[in-house]
Each structure stands twice: as structure tokens, then as C-alpha cells.
Amino acid sequence: xxxxxxxxxxxxxxxxxxxxxxxxxxxxxxxxxxxxxxxxxxxxxxxxxxxxxxxxxxxxxxxxxxxxxxxxxxxxxxxxxxxxxxxxxxxxxxxxxxxxxxxxxxxxxxxxxxxxxxxxxxxxxxxxxxxxxxxxxxxxxxxxxxxxxxxxxxxxxxxxxxxxxxxxxxxxxxxxxxxxxxxxxxxxxxxxxxxxxxxxxxxxxxxxxxxxxxxxxxxxxxxxxxxxxxxxxxxxxxxxxxxxxxxxxxxxxxxxxxxxxxxxxxxxxxxxxxxxxxxxxxxxxxxxxxxxxxxxxxxxxxxxxxxxxxxxxxxxxxxxxxxxxxxxxxxxxxxxxxxxxxxxxxxxxxxxxxxxxxxxxxxxxxxxxxxxxxxxxxxxxxxxxxxxxxxxxxxxxxxxxxxxxxxxxxxxxxxxxxxxxxxxxxxxxxxxxxxxxxxxxxxxxxxxxxxxxxxxxxxxxxxxxxxxxxxxxxxxxxxxxxxxxxxxxxxxxx
Amino acid sequence: xxxxxxxxxxxxxxxxxxxxxxxxxxxxxxxxxxxxxxxxxxxxxxxxxxxxxxxxxxxxxxxxxxxxxxxxxxxxxxxxxxxxxxxxxxxxxxxxxxxxxxxx
Numbered sequence: 001x002x003x004x005x006x007x008x009x010x011x012x013x014x015x016x017x018x019x020x021x022x023x024x025x026x027x028x029x030x031x032x033x034x035x036x037x038x039x040x041x042x043x044x045x046x047x048x049x050x051x052x053x054x055x056x057x058x059x060x061x062x063x064x065x066x067x068x069x070x071x072x073x074x075x076x077x078x079x080x081x082x083x084x085x086x087x088x089x090x091x092x093x094x095x096x097x098x099x100x101x102x103x104x105x106x107x108x109x110x111x112x113x114x115x116x117x118x119x120x121x122x123x124x125x126x127x128x129x130x131x132x133x134x135x136x137x138x139x140x141x142x143x144x145x146x147x148x149x150x151x152x153x154x155x156x157x158x159x160x161x162x163x164x165x166x167x168x169x170x171x172x173x174x175x176x177x178x179x180x181x182x183x184x185x186x187x188x189x190x191x192x193x194x195x196x197x198x199x200x201x202x203x204x205x206x207x208x209x210x211x212x213x214x215x216x217x218x219x220x221x222x223x224x225x226x227x228x229x230x231x232x233x234x235x236x237x238x239x240x241x242x243x244x245x246x247x248x249x250x251x252x253x254x255x256x257x258x259x260x261x262x263x264x265x266x267x268x269x270x271x272x273x274x275x276x277x278x279x280x281x282x283x284x285x286x287x288x289x290x291x292x293x294x295x296x297x298x299x300x301x302x303x304x305x306x307x308x309x310x311x312x313x314x315x316x317x318x319x320x321x322x323x324x325x326x327x328x329x330x331x332x333x334x335x336x337x338x339x340x341x342x343x344x345x346x347x348x349x350x351x352x353x354x355x356x357x358x359x360x361x362x363x364x365x366x367x368x369x370x371x372x373x374x375x376x377x378x379x380x381x382x383x384x385x386x387x388x389x390x391x392x393x394x395x396x397x398x399x400x401x402x403x404x405x406x407x408x409x410x411x412x413x414x415x416x417x418x419x420x421x422x423x424x425x426x427x428x429x430x431x432x433x434x435x436x437x438x439x440x441x442x443x444x445x446x447x448x449x450x451x452x453x454x455x456x457x458x459x460x461x462x463x464x465x466x467x468x469x470x471x472x473x474x475x476x477x478x479x480x481x482x483x484x485x486x487x488x489x490x491x492x493x494x
Numbered sequence: 495x496x497x498x499x500x501x502x503x504x505x506x507x508x509x510x511x512x513x514x515x516x517x518x519x520x521x522x523x524x525x526x527x528x529x530x531x532x533x534x535x536x537x538x539x540x541x542x543x544x545x546x547x548x549x550x551x552x553x554x555x556x557x558x559x560x561x562x563x564x565x566x567x568x569x570x571x572x573x574x575x576x577x578x579x580x581x582x583x584x585x586x587x588x589x590x591x592x593x594x595x596x597x598x
Contacts, residue, residue, distance in 0.1 A: 033556060035577070040555055046525025046577070049505040056504030132557045144538035144550035151554025151574075159530035160505050163551070165497040186501055247548045248538045274497070401552075401560055404545040434559035434570065470570060 002105060003029040005346055006122035008086050008288060011039020012332045013128035013324025015067050016339035017346075022074035024352050029120065030080045031111065037071060037080060038064045039130055040150060041332045043158045057157060058182065067336070084113035088466030089292040092121060106319025107292060112471050117479045124319045124346040127289050128339060131282035131303060131325035134385070135439045136171075137399050137407065138392035140243030141278070149179045149279030162186045164275030168252040170194040170240035171279035172383040177223035177234075179277055184230035191271045193227060194238040194254055196261050196389070197382045206378035213375040239263070241392060243276055252276050261388030281383045282329045283442050287464040289315060289322055298457030301380045302328030304442055305461055312345025312362055313338060321345050330376045334369060341365045390446040400440040402433020410444055414451050420460045421445060434470060437462040500534050511580040522578040529554070529561050529573035532584070540573055541587040563587055
């Protein structure tokens with residue numbers, strides 16, 4: 001089966017790309033792993049819940065509803081396929097290089113949905129897979145009850161479950177403030193919010209950029225006032241250094257840190273908690289663009305490796321575009337505009353928009369994106385990982401959660417002269433488990449960089465191989481009538 | 495047992511159902527994920543790692559695979575991505591222990 005335009009990811013970037021393409025009369029296939037559109041930021045309560053009071057669900061619920069409503073209005077042209085995983089991107093017909101030109105498919109995707117494997121060719125492809133939270137190992141971080149900030153938000157926003165009572169919220173960035181307010185509203189006791197950076201220092205350096213968005217500054221002020229009203233201490237230049245407990249977290253230890261985020265000896269403080277929410281920023285999901293063979297560059301301020309893109313967000317591969325946090329972390333407002341920009345690029349590529357029309361519309365979108373970039377880049381600078389972050393792990397701390405590989409094993413391996421992520425994976429098994437290194441790779445890259453006094457990009461990346469997600473063998477057996485993509489050697493074997 | 499709870503403001507849930515986790519019968523509501531229902535019931539440990547350590551819900555968005563459980567006999571299902579069904583049999587997983595070197 002061939003689709004004119006395939007979009008991977010139904011978050012703000014993917015949804016707005018689909019809407020813009022449908023406005024030009026293009027049939028769109030919108031693939032998403034979740035059951036409902038929205039992505040993580042606009043994650044909706046399940047369909048079986050009746051929303052009685054939208055205000056109780058927060059601002060993101062309303063924004064998500066607006067975008068999802070527009071998606072539904074274009075429904076005849078947009079085929080939304082939920083609960084569908086993309087586990088491979090292949091050059092069409094096994095060719096080494098995609099054929100140029102919009103009449104040939106830009107890529108062929110291998111899908112898993114409804115327990116079956118299928119294939120889908122795309123004349124043009126927009127990759128909008130979003131970002132994942134940066135995992136930062138520290139002693140005790142694998143204990144049940146230590147959650148990512150985003151994971152707790154999903155429980156509150158979508159499941160309406162509060163997974164504990166006494167929380168510590170730690171990490172860096174505005175998400176911590178949002179979450180602490182949500183937790184307080186949900187009746188949790190938040191012991192403190194620990195921010196690694198200093199807002200005052202950021203304001204001193206970045207005030208002209210921050211002033212470019214008075215609305216967002218006010219929002220931030222509102223969040224701080226919310227903490228004060230709820231009696232939640234907000235401690236800058238502090239972070240969590242340990243979680244303790246038997247079978248789950250019972251205590252958290254925090255410390256002051258210096259400007260490089262190194263904990264300051266003698267500043268330990270222990271508090272009783274039953275949950276810790278950690279948010280250390282985001283890393284773009286680039287498995288699909290990397291596996292497709294697009295050129296990438298390392299951009300620490302955008303979360304790490306990002307696909308190289310041109311003024312219409314086209315990657316280095318013909319007909320393949322990238323938008324949203326998966327193309328560099330900048331948040332939902334940027335993602336929404338980038339989705340439109342990538343759609344304009346794809347429409348031009350498919351011959352559905354003239355070069356002149358695409359140029360006019362693109363220039364307008366780029367101007368709005370540049371305006372957002374001023375504020376977003378100032379906030380990104382505040383949360384840019386600093387050297388102390390990778391040093392929170394102690395020798396016994398698990399780094400690779402899938403295979404239980406410790407910081408000591410990783411350090412020994414690096415010490416023996418292995419300075420590429422792929423080599424460390426082969427020697428230690430870190431990155432070889434179910435998550436395929438999505439969790440531990442950025443941390444190991446930071447360790448290699450520290451040891452080598454180099455930049456994290458020197459460590460390379462774990463080569464994403466199909467299947468990008470585990471595919472059960474019986475899903476191949478019940479593949480659709482068309483021949484399924486060949487399972488690569490060792491596909492689901494473990 | 496941590497005092498986790500279902501929030502009642504904002505939404506109305508459907509008729510409750512029951513499912514099984516290990517030997518316990520637990521309540522759940524239509525639309526909840528297995529992870530949501532387990533956490534609301536105070537269950538924190540979903541599986542044990544290759545070194546036998548307790549693990550549970552972490553990223554909540556299908557990336558980390560830490561919450562994987564056995565559902566109706568099928569191993570490695572992500573509890574955070576799987577909607578709970580009436581009568582579902584959910585079991586904690588224990589991964590195969592590591593044997594010294596690479597397991598290839």
C-alpha cells in the first residue's frame with residue numbers, strides 16, 4: 001500500500017502537519033503509538049472517562065482539545081491509525097538509496113498494529129516522534145516510586161491517578177513548576193521543588209530574550225505564586241542525590257550544587273517521601289531519522305542529536321521531513337508551527353503547492369518560529385546539562401536499567417579505551433535490552449565525553465536497527481496479505 | 495502501601511471491573527491502563543530485574559520498558575500502554591538472571 005503523505009506521531013507537530021496537508025486536499029496517514037491523538041503534552045483522558053469539568057484537567061487539556069477538534073474536522077482526508085508502532089524505515093524495494101522524485105516512494109515503513117506486521121510506502125514522510133525524558137542515574141533511581149516528571153503528569157492528566165502522597169520534585173526546567181502545582185492541586189504534599197540551575201543567573205544573562213514573551217513570564221510567575229500559596233519550598237542550585245528504601249522509595253536525600261551542578265559536600269538533607277518525580281530535560285527521539293540514514297548533527301541546546309534540516313524542514317533524504325521535539329527540543333508551540341512548515345515543504349515536494357506559494361507561507365511560519373526561538377533558547381540554556389549531572393551516579397548505581405549494568409562496569413569499559421557507544425554496548429550489554437539504549441545512551445555518552453575531555457558527540461550513537469521496538473514472532477506469522485518486510489536476522493530473538 | 499489515589503474531580507468513570515495481579519483481585523475502571531490501575535491500588539513493583547531488583551512504572555510513555563508485565567500469559571507487555579480489561583490476568587515478571595558474561 002502506498003500513501004501520499006505519512007506522518008509519524010500525533011502530537012502537536014504531527015497533528016498540525018496533518019491538518020495543513022489535508023487543507024490542500026492531500027490524503028494523510030497519521031501513525032501513532034498511543035490510543036488517542038495528542039502526544040504526551042496533550043495526553044487526553046481515555047474515551048471511557050466522561051470529562052465533567054475541563055478546568056480540573058488544566059490548560060493543556062483545552063489546547064489539546066482544540067487541535068484534536070481541528071484534526072477531526074479534516075477526518076475524511078486524515079486516516080489516523082492509533083496503537084500503531086513504526087519499527088523500521090527502509091529504502092523502497094530494498095534499494096540502497098531512495099529514488100529521487102515525488103513519484104517514487106520516499107520510504108517504506110514497517111508497522112506493528114493490532115498484533116500484525118504490515119508495510120506502508122510513503123511518497124512523502126514527516127517524522128514527528130517527539131522527545132523522551134533525559135534519564136539521569138543517581139543512587140536509588142531504579143526503586144519503584146521514582147518516576148519521571150512526565151510519567152507522573154500522564155497519570156494525573158490522563159489516568160487521573162495520583163501515584164503517591166509525599167513527593168519530592170527535582171531536576172531542571174519549567175516542567176517541575178507545572179508538575180508541583182498539579183500535584184498540590186491533586187492533594188499531594190510536595191516536600192520541595194529542587195532546581196539545578198539558578199533562575200536569577202538566567203535572568204541576568206538572558207533578560208532581553210525572556211522579555212520577548214511577557215505572557216510566558218507571567219505564566220512562570222503564576223506557577224511560582226502557586227508554589228508559595230501551597231507552601232512548597234522552591235530551592236535553586238539543589239538536586240536529589242539519592243533515593244532510599246527497601247522495595248520502594250521511602251526517603252530522598254538532596255544537596256546544594258555549585259554552578260556546574262556538582263553537589264557541595266556537607267549540604268545533605270534527608271526527607272521522608274513516598275514518591276520522587278525527576279525531570280532533567282528532554283532528548284529528541286531520532287531512531288527513525290537515524291535509521292532512515294538522514295544526516296544528523298549534535299546540538300546540545302536542542303537535547304542532543306538532531307536531523308539536519310533545510311528551511312522547509314526537509315532532511316538530507318528526498319521526501320523525508322522532520323518536525324517538533326524529535327527534530328530538536330523546543331516545546332509544543334514551536335512543534336505546532338514546525339508541523340505546518342514541514343507540511344508546506346512536503347506539499348511542495350509532492351507538487352501540491354507551487355514553489356512561490358510554499359516560499360510565501362514558509363517565510364511567514366519561519367518569522368513566527370524565530371520569535372518563539374528567543375524565549376525558548378533562553379530557557380534551554382538554563383537547563384543545558386552541566387558536568388555535575390553525570391557525576392550523581394556512584395560506582396554501584398545501575399546505569400542501564402534493562403540489563404542492570406552499573407556505573408563501575410561502564411567506567412571500567414571506558415577506562416579500557418572503549419570510547420564509542422556501540423563498543424561500550426558490545427562489551428557491557430548497556431543499551432542491549434528492551435529499551436534499546438533510549439534510556440542510558442545519553443548518560444554513557446556524557447561519561448565518555450568527560451573521560452575524553454571531549455564533546456558527547458564523539459561517542460557516536462547506538463545504531464538503531466530494526467525492529468526498533470520488540471515485535472513478537474507471531475505478528476510476522478499473521479502479517480497482512482502483502483509480503484511483510486523480511487524480519488532482519490535475530491529479529492525478536494532474545 | 496503508599497497512599498496513592500484516584501482523583502475524582504474533573505472526570506466521571508464508568509462501571510468498575512475487576513482484574514487479577516498475582517494472587518490479588520483488584521478494581522479498575524474502563525479506559526485505565528494496567529499501570530494506572532496497579533498504581534491506584536498501591537502496587538509499585540511490577541517486575542524484578544535481571545539482578546532481582548524491584549522495578550516499576552518509570553517513564554509512563556512506552557520508552558523505558560521498565561513496567562513490563564505478563565498479561566494473560568503474554569510476556570513483556572508494557573503496563574503503561576495497555577488498557578486493562580475485565581478478568582485480565584497480570585503477573586509480575588522476573589527476568590532471567592545474568593550469567594557472568596554476555597548472553598549471546
